[in-house]
Amino acid sequence: MSDTGYNxxxxxxxxxxxxxxxxxxxxxGLWIAFEMFNPALNLTPWLSFGRLxxxxxxxxxxxxxxxxxxxxxxxMLQRLTRTPIAFPRLAQAHLYLFNxxxxxxxxxxxxxxxxxxxxxELEWPIDIGVVTFWVMFAIxxxxxxxxxxEKQMYISLWYIIAMTVAIAILYIVNNLEIPISLFKxxxxxxxxxxxxxxxxxxxxxxxFIFTVPILAMFYYFLPKVSNLPIYSxxxxxxxxxSLNFAYLWTGAHHLMLSPLPEWLQTxxxxxxxxxxxxxxxxxxxGYYTLNGNWDQMRTNYLVKFFIAGITFxxxxxxxxxxxxxxxxxxxxxxxxxxxxxxxxxxxxWVTMIISASFYYMIPRIYDREIYSVKLANIHFWLxxxxxxxxTSAMWIAGIQQGAMWKATNPxxxxxxxxxxxxxxxxxxxxxxxxxxxxxxxxxxxFAWNLVMTVRQEQEPGKASPSIL
Ligand code: HEM
Ligand code: HEM
Numbered sequence: 001m002s003d004t005g006y007n008x009x010x011x012x013x014x015x016x017x018x019x020x021x022x023x024x025x026x027x028x029g030l031w032i033a034f035e036m037f038n039p040a041l042n043l044t045p046w047l048s049f050g051r052l053x054x055x056x057x058x059x060x061x062x063x064x065x066x067x068x069x070x071x072x073x074x075x076m077l078q079r080l081t082r083t084p085i086a087f088p089r090l091a092q093a094h095l096y097l098f099n100x101x102x103x104x105x106x107x108x109x110x111x112x113x114x115x116x117x118x119x120x121e122l123e124w125p126i127d128i129g130v131v132t133f134w135v136m137f138a139i140x141x142x143x144x145x146x147x148x149x150e151k152q153m154y155i156s157l158w159y160i161i162a163m164t165v166a167i168a169i170l171y172i173v174n175n176l177e178i179p180i181s182l183f184k185x186x187x188x189x190x191x192x193x194x195x196x197x198x199x200x201x202x203x204x205x206x207x208f209i210f211t212v213p214i215l216a217m218f219y220y221f222l223p224k225v226s227n228l229p230i231y232s233x234x235x236x237x238x239x240x241x242s243l244n245f246a247y248l249w250t251g252a253h254h255l256m257l258s259p260l261p262e263w264l265q266t267x268x269x270x271x272x273x274x275x276x277x278x279x280x281x282x283x284x285x286g287y288y289t290l291n292g293n294w295d296q297m298r299t300n301y302l303v304k305f306f307i308a309g310i311t312f313x314x315x316x317x318x319x320x321x322x323x324x325x326x327x328x329x330x331x332x333x334x335x336x337x338x339x340x341x342x343x344x345x346x347x348x349w350v351t352m353i354i355s356a357s358f359y360y361m362i363p364r365i366y367d368r369e370i371y372s373v374k375l376a377n378i379h380f381w382l383x384x385x386x387x388x389x390x391t392s393a394m395w396i397a398g399i400q401q402g403a404m405w406k407a408t409n410p411x412x413x414x415x416x417x418x419x420x421x422x423x424x425x426x427x428x429x430x431x432x433x434x435x436x437x438x439x440x441x442x443x444x445x446f447a448w449n450l451v452m453t454v455r456q457e458q459e460p461g462k463a464s465p466s467i468l
Contacts, residue, residue: 006078008365010091014071015358017099019447021063022351024106026440028056033436037429045112054109054121060346061119061209062130063102068354069213070098070137073160075361076220077141080157082150086143094136101129113183119202120174124185127175134171138164155236159216162244166208174201192259200251207247210350211313215282217357218310222289225302225360231288239281246271246278253324256333265326272324279317286310301373305356305380312348312387316341331406336425337398340391347387347439355379355446362450371452379445386439390432397428 032052035041042048074091078084085091105126114121122130141164145157174197177185189197223230230236252260252268286307290296296303319341323332332338363370370376404424407415 005084007074007085007088007091010085010088010095011071011075011361011365013092013095014067014074014098015362015450017095018064018067018071018354018358019450021059021067021102022443023447025056025059025064026436026443028052028059030433030436030440032056033429033433037426037433046110051110051112051114054114055106057119058109058121059102059106061206062105065209065350067098067102068358069163069209070094072217072220072354072357072361073137073141073213075365076156076216077144077160080150080154080220081144081148083144083148085140086147087140090136091140094133094140097129097133097136101126101133104129108183115175115177115185115187117174117187117198117201119205120171120198123183124175124177124179125182127171127177130171131168134164134168138168154220155230155233155240156216156220158237158240159212159219162240163208163212163216166204166212166244166248170201170204170208174198174205192261195255195258196252196260196264199254200248203251203254204247210345212243214313214350214353217353218282218286218306221353221357221360222286222303222306225300225306225356226290226293226296228289228293231285231291235281235285239278239285242281243275243278246274250275250324253329256324256326256329269324269326272321276317276321280314283310283314283317301376301380302356302359305352305359308380308384309349309352309356312344312352316345316349319344331402332398335398335401335405336394336428337402340394340398343387343394344391347383347390351443352383355383358446358450362453366454368453368456371449371456375445375449379442379449382438382442382445386435386437386442389435390439393428393431393435397425400428401425 031047032049035049035052039049045051074085105122108123108126109121113123115123141160145161176188178188179185187194219230219236249271250268252264253272256265256269258265287310290303290307297307322328323337323341359370359376401421404416404421405414409415
């Protein structure tokens, strides 16, 4: 509890849980990236790419992503409503249950228990845990909003509400399944319906974890760190509603040229193109907020993180709609281009914004200065270089891979067999691994900087962090 009455204990708990899961998830990511050009390392099922890939995606999406979102949400919610968390004990129980569920989830995936639905791989007993901690979180979000002292609802609160409601619906609908034992269940959907539900979920769970709450942080923390009001509240509200409306129609762009009805694919294509508008509404809002104050990119280390982050979001939301077009999907789908797209978002946008939000929050909730601005700058550049090399390597690999798969001889036979195409990608996989190591070192610097911030002695009279 702080002197303002706000509860920061749970914020701290989630923030350091996020750091923990980030490091674990990245170590697994590095291992699978290494296995891609050293396939002999698939020594046992426990160390196989198939099992570890889902530990990586769940560890980072659910472990790191959600923990960071919970930390930032509990912080923003209290500040924006000027009200302490409605049920602090429930929030603390949420923290413990969350970490237990994520640890059990990781272990179960490691052991090969997997529903085989992408991003919904956890088996039914773990799903019940996820739904339970989500309900605990939702009770606190809505409980605090109902009790709020500040009537005005800032845009970040709308994004938090959208995430809370959308994830609950998506997770439950996608995970309707019939258990046949403690560790195995089958989905209630079948055939094309199954694929459609899976990608309606898969696309939106990414959107409502890796976009919506990250935008909540962007809209809250950018004005805080730059000391400038957001350029346009109206634009932020228009972007918010149009983003939520359009997002839920786009899932079928993952299923282009599949047995899904063609009209549904075309609707998804149309809404994907439309998504450029609300996404860029936020990008433009961010850029215009800095209008006339661009020198802060040089003088304010946190502004740099936020502007780089929103720029990668802008690029990602141009690339996404294009690769969702039927003709481009025919070329890029199944290639390494797609992990390139994914990691510009996760490494360049999500991790960048979460890092900066933590640099702002942690010193404040511990009431001390950041340990080292210099280390934060080193962290920034290592992440930046790591991400750009990682993603560029995969885009080039994806183009080569797609072209090789489709190349034909004059008699119409395929020019390359599948193994040729895999072997030709090894140099790109090696480059990706190297870039991943650079990114990972950046994250270790980040973790060290935060741990040292907490551990250092507070000097009297130096309570305000040097962010400007
Ligand atoms: C306007 C916004 C966006 C659109 C229209 C879009 C579109 C797409 C499309 C069409 C694919 C499928 C590619 C394929 O398999 O052929 C895809 C994959 C993916 N996108 Fe985006 N994207 C957008 C923004 C984002 C953002 C901001 C993120 C955040 C990190 C993201 C994360 C992902 C992920 C994780 C996948 C991989 C899904 C899988 O496992 O196959 N996307 N996106
Ligand atoms: C050191 C940094 C990282 C490395 C080396 C790494 C490595 C990998 C590898 C090798 C894959 C499998 C690609 C494939 O199947 O061909 C993958 C997939 C994925 N990773 Fe990472 N990753 C890193 C960072 C991250 C971060 C920070 C996040 C999220 C916050 C993330 C989320 C994902 C997701 C969602 C996928 C699935 C993509 C898809 O289905 O297309 N990764 N990663």
